[in-house]
Amino acid sequence: MTTVAGADVPLGRLRWHCMRRGLLELDLVLQRFAQRELDGLDAAGRAALDRLLDYDDLELWEIVCGRRECEDARLKGLVALLRAQ
Amino acid sequence: MNVTKRSYDAVIVGAGGAGLRAALQLAEAGLNIAVLSKVFPTRSHTVAAQGGVAASLGNSDEDHWHWHMYDTVKGSDWLGDQDSIEYMCRMAPEVVYELEHFGMPFTRTEDGRIYQRPFGGHMSNFGEKPVRRACAAADRTGHAMLHTLYQRNVRANTRFFVEWMALDLVRGPEGEVLGVTAIEMETGEVSVFQAKATLFATGGSGRMYYASTNAFINTGDGLGMAARAGLPIQDMEFFQFHPTGVYGAGILITEGVRGEGGILRNKDGERFMERYAPNAKDLASRDVVSRAMATEIKEGRGCGPEKDHLLLDLSHLDPDVIIRRLPGIREISIRFAGADPVREPIPVVPTAHYQMGGIPTLYSGRVVAPKNGDPDAVVPGFYAAGECACASVHGGNRLGCNSLLDLLVFGRSAGDSMIEDIGKMPGALPDLPRDAAEGSLARLDRLESQKDGESVHEVQAAMRRTMQEHCGVFRFPEMLAKGVAEIEAVAERVSRTGIGDHSRVFNTARIEALEVENLIEAAKATMMGAANREESRGAQARADFPERDDTNWLKHSLWYREGNRIDYRPVHLKPLTVETVALKKRVY
Numbered sequence: 001m002t003t004v005a006g007a008d009v010p011l012g013r014l015r016w017h018c019m020r021r022g023l024l025e026l027d028l029v030l031q032r033f034a035q036r037e038l039d040g041l042d043a044a045g046r047a048a049l050d051r052l053l054d055y056d057d058l059e060l061w062e063i064v065c066g067r068r069e070c071e072d073a074r075l076k077g078l079v080a081l082l083r084a085q
Numbered sequence: 086m087n088v089t090k091r092s093y094d095a096v097i098v099g100a101g102g103a104g105l106r107a108a109l110q111l112a113e114a115g116l117n118i119a120v121l122s123k124v125f126p127t128r129s130h131t132v133a134a135q136g137g138v139a140a141s142l143g144n145s146d147e148d149h150w151h152w153h154m155y156d157t158v159k160g161s162d163w164l165g166d167q168d169s170i171e172y173m174c175r176m177a178p179e180v181v182y183e184l185e186h187f188g189m190p191f192t193r194t195e196d197g198r199i200y201q202r203p204f205g206g207h208m209s210n211f212g213e214k215p216v217r218r219a220c221a222a223a224d225r226t227g228h229a230m231l232h233t234l235y236q237r238n239v240r241a242n243t244r245f246f247v248e249w250m251a252l253d254l255v256r257g258p259e260g261e262v263l264g265v266t267a268i269e270m271e272t273g274e275v276s277v278f279q280a281k282a283t284l285f286a287t288g289g290s291g292r293m294y295y296a297s298t299n300a301f302i303n304t305g306d307g308l309g310m311a312a313r314a315g316l317p318i319q320d321m322e323f324f325q326f327h328p329t330g331v332y333g334a335g336i337l338i339t340e341g342v343r344g345e346g347g348i349l350r351n352k353d354g355e356r357f358m359e360r361y362a363p364n365a366k367d368l369a370s371r372d373v374v375s376r377a378m379a380t381e382i383k384e385g386r387g388c389g390p391e392k393d394h395l396l397l398d399l400s401h402l403d404p405d406v407i408i409r410r411l412p413g414i415r416e417i418s419i420r421f422a423g424a425d426p427v428r429e430p431i432p433v434v435p436t437a438h439y440q441m442g443g444i445p446t447l448y449s450g451r452v453v454a455p456k457n458g459d460p461d462a463v464v465p466g467f468y469a470a471g472e473c474a475c476a477s478v479h480g481g482n483r484l485g486c487n488s489l490l491d492l493l494v495f496g497r498s499a500g501d502s503m504i505e506d507i508g509k510m511p512g513a514l515p516d517l518p519r520d521a522a523e524g525s526l527a528r529l530d531r532l533e534s535q536k537d538g539e540s541v542h543e544v545q546a547a548m549r550r551t552m553q554e555h556c557g558v559f560r561f562p563e564m565l566a567k568g569v570a571e572i573e574a575v576a577e578r579v580s581r582t583g584i585g586d587h588s589r590v591f592n593t594a595r596i597e598a599l600e601v602e603n604l605i606e607a608a609k610a611t612m613m614g615a616a617n618r619e620e621s622r623g624a625q626a627r628a629d630f631p632e633r634d635d636t637n638w639l640k641h642s643l644w645y646r647e648g649n650r651i652d653y654r655p656v657h658l659k660p661l662t663v664e665t666v667a668l669k670k671r672v673y
Binding site: 010011012013015016019020021022023024025027028029031056057058065067 | 123124127128129130131132133225228231232248270271297298299300301302334335336337412413416417420421588590591592593596
């Protein structure tokens, strides 16, 4: 599941990981995010998103809601973008 | 296109709770198995289950499996098969302790036993008073269960095919199931998974409704595949609606909010539940509250410009209570409804939540399809468990906490049946028909070559609107008749969908188109079943037939795709060892 940092992650795979989660809450937030932002991400952005999407669903939802901080400092910008939606 | 053949003792489609429980049984028996899943197993929709698993452990109150069985039969409005229900309730303590031994982090009592909480419809002494029967891991029981079962499967060396979508069942000349075809998303390549035993654990089909609490993944894939293979789908007219889904988004607002004092109001600010359930009011059972809300909307007392929703008001509560006890609900309301419940009410609407029907099975998990006068004729090689299956333990209406129990009990029993049946098939796998993958390849080819195709998203939206409008909480004869025609028209559009993206690697447009082809079969089965069943029972509430009719309708409906027709199977009224729970009116 883990992606090597910097490796180019296929957009389709990221899109799928955004649009099919276990929780409806995440489906709604991440699908909207994917529609707006995905095509504009560079390789580093894609790798960061891939790492974020590896989080367990409940953890990820808590991160999106701001009830939990993301330990990975490299994901802070992405998390801020998601929280701002 | 080249088709790779892969051979296993057993193939399991779906890696939620039911699929993982069955896989564990098979892997620990040393069989060579493949588990296919559209997503990584711990991202299955089981993760969303919060409440708990029902089991008569008796840790907090005196309890007995027979009382649990009585509650489940009554909850089902007597449509449940009583042999399956007895089996499930008797097995419940065993599967829960088994899960505990697997490492499931259950919440504990002070003396270290599994903590149990009360839940709607679960009573002691044959309906006398509420009993604490729900075993929970805080408010994340489904999440804990998925992770426990996944880890256990890793230990047992279960082989997972993650991000593979099963396409179609492969059947032999006698109708026996010989495996499935599947597409690997990463490459777009198609394989045939040949197996002595094939289990569907593909979850529900709640996405057929506009207002749905289900994650996007619940597209009825198993139902679509079974229907296309000529097999019947049972009792799909019974769809449970949760009273409080967030209007426009569907996210479930737990009953706990009303437990904390939340009040449902109509456009006039009236606490309308006082008229429908003077005692229980806002805390009446799900079907009662959902029907009351649907009536308010239908009679013009709904809120908003379209008068199409109601309000869940918490503003009279101490803001501290909301902030401290309901932080997750507050966040959901702010994010998805733009309303902070400290100051404003949450807009809510009855929302499709759980499919009671599915692929008909015995309590052994073996799939049945009537043949030569035998209503319980087994389809050799085919098994189903979890929400996609209909054992039938939930009948017309499911009790809370019986769904996680269902997937544990029937995941395990299906696994045991597969082990037993595989044991009777020594030697090589049966030959596959030469055209095993032809149907799947033809579907993929059509998608690729479709000219001026219908938009998948538009067709799906049309299906969801049709189901919501014509086959919702209350069902009216003229709406159902129109709904049958409309859903058939939508199905016609589904057969002409097209995609703009023709790439092979991770083509999500293709996968979505395939999902809609499955979901429409589940939707047709639901609409046809609802239009056909002329009675009100459990979740099926017909305005023109307001009473339960045991003389004519104490039977399972079976919908067949071919000819869009309905047939029937008798309900199993005889339990395994105890007396039948006699028919009576379902009142609480």
